[in-house]
Amino acid sequence: MLQRAWSSDRRLTAISRGGLSAPARQAVVDRQVTPGCSVLDYGCGRGDDVRALQHLDCQAVGWDPFYKPDAKLEPADVVLLTYVLNVIEDPNERRKTLKGAWDLTGTVLVASARLTWEKSKVKGETFGDGLLTSRQTFQHLFKASELRDYVQEVTGVRTVSAAPGVVYAFKDETARLSYLAQRIVPDAQWLASEDTTSAIAAVVDHVERRGRVPRMEEVPQPMAELLRHLRPSELSRLVRDSADQNKVEEGAKRSTLNTLLFLAVELFNGRGPFNSLPLNVQLDVRAFFSSYKEACQRSDRLLLKLRDDAYIRGAMNASAVGKLTPTALYVHQRALDRLPTVLRLYEHCASIAAGRPQEWTLAKLRHQGRAVSWLDYPDFDTDPHPRTLSSYQVDLKTLETSFTSYADSQNRPLLHRKHEFLAADDPDAERYQRLTAAEVKAGLYEHPHLIGTENGWEAELIRCGRELRGHRLVRRYTE
Structure with a gap:
């Protein structure tokens, strides 16, 4: 000391x-x-x-x-x-x-x-x-x-x-693994319950999202008190009769992939014995795999796939979310968990190695080489063409990092086609897509090499006689 x-x-x-x-x-x-x-x-x-x-x-x-x-x-x-x-x-x-x-x-x-x-x-x-x-x-x-x-x-x-x-x-190794699990699969929110009926409904909701019946140790204490008079077999029957089986199957698939993701990240950061895993992960392994060994073998294969450029490019092509360019896939923070599991692993490994910044909007995953950038667009939801504030990148091969700030730039990079970075069912995607369609129709994307920065974009707006009012494109009127 x-x-x-x-x-x-x-x-x-x-x-x-x-x-x-x-x-x-x-x-x-x-x-x-x-x-x-x-x-x-x-x-x-x-x-x-x-x-x-x-x-x-x-x-x-x-x-x-x-x-x-x-x-x-x-x-x-x-x-x-x-x-x-x-x-x-x-x-x-x-x-x-x-x-x-x-x-x-x-x-x-x-x-x-x-x-x-x-x-x-x-x-x-x-x-x-x-x-x-x-x-x-x-x-x-x-x-x-x-x-x-x-x-x-x-x-x-x-x-x-x-x-x-x-x-x-x-x-304590268990504390480290609990933290990793929390980063990959944040604790699900339980529905509020005030009586036995609402407590059972909350368990049903959990089963549909997780794909398995929870152990009482996983249930919030006040809810467990409401269910204490029910025998485990009786609670399981009530849940089985009430749950939507299609949702349960989707939940089981999601939990299986999340468990593989956690075990792969754990190997990247150092894998411990089964009994050091958080309880919910242990129960997922028992529910969705034949053994811990099988789960580890599958997660090891997933981690090995990160080295395969062709596999990574194929996963990016198959992804239902994100904007794919000739060099990288860009995806919004809100859609990150919709990426194929190997791409989620890609981003998580980078964050464990070098730290994910506190403020970021888009993740950029390169498909040649292994590098992840987190780009911050603080006005993404309010600005129809948000400006870049900063970029933080880590190269997974060398673990070298770099940071670029655009705060003092007079001609910052900006985004177009915002809907492409989001999931199709995102509440804002349709509104952003309507704006993009109007901009395409007005001819604003005819010279894509000119519109990547503030000055170039403003010049094209003037050329096309248009201006923006929020997320609406209107005619520009001059005196």
Whole structure:
């Protein structure tokens, strides 16, 4: 445990925030930080995360060598190590600090650092393995894969990239697998129930979506109380008589594919024994496969298919969602789970390796080579031709990442034919498709090489005598 003051004046790197830092917010979103849990912010700076987490009913405390050097260091469920590793100029001290944070961790360590793409924002001279800024502060900028590997090496456990520059290290293998399962198949929402009849209806709904009858351990406690007087055989009969068998079969197929997806991602990140799997995954394996061995063999074959360009291109051609270009398939976040399972695996492997950004709209999957980009179009739903704000890419062969921001660009790339990125039954798809048809009819797509950016698109609108009012194309009137 490292309690002495750090050598350089690192207090100058501590900034004030109006809310949670990005790593702390990610941990809350991922349900690693929940009300009632204990949190230690190790190197808390001015303590903004501590105060924000206390407002969320967390037992949060902070320690910092300058701002809170006398705070008592005690183990906590969650330890936050937020943008600390990159400001330590001594590699040995950096390692000791990470080890000290890990020793205090009860469940999960959330380690974060600034990444190499921020180099343009950091002005300074080379010093050791980083930069010495004009303010005499130090910055070691990590590659995304470097941070993940570094935390993994020091802690001795498999780590997961939660977001760019944010890594989770779990003390318990079961907790890591539960987190992976949650990312791939988020917990289904149970229907509200106030009496036995509505509780049975909620179980029927679950069976239709999952494809199997749940164990009582999976049922929310208040609902289980309502069903406690029913024998298991009686509940199964009631569900069997009420459930739509076609929906049950579709649910079973979906759960089978989701289980294969989870086991393939688990192998990519490190596979554990059967009894370390979350209970719901264990029950899915027993319900939909002859054995754990068979399930693992099928998932291994699925993972191997990621190496086959022809197979990946075939899956993209067969996909019912997404826009296929000569180089990649683009799909909206809302349609991602409609992709063929091997393409969902493709995107998940990239997110586990380098972290999926907190804000993104479209995923871009290259069909030659293996690279995934997450593109952010914050106005996708309100702007008929949304502008790109940023792009984050990871190359799965090298694990190199890159980030491009268009925030200051005067001529940003923009999207056309928005409906093509969505599933056909998306509530907005028909409206977007009507706009595309009107634009095609007006001649706006006659010169596709001109319309990929703001300026080119505006010029074509003027040429065709049109303008946009929301998602309606109207004639442009001049004085």
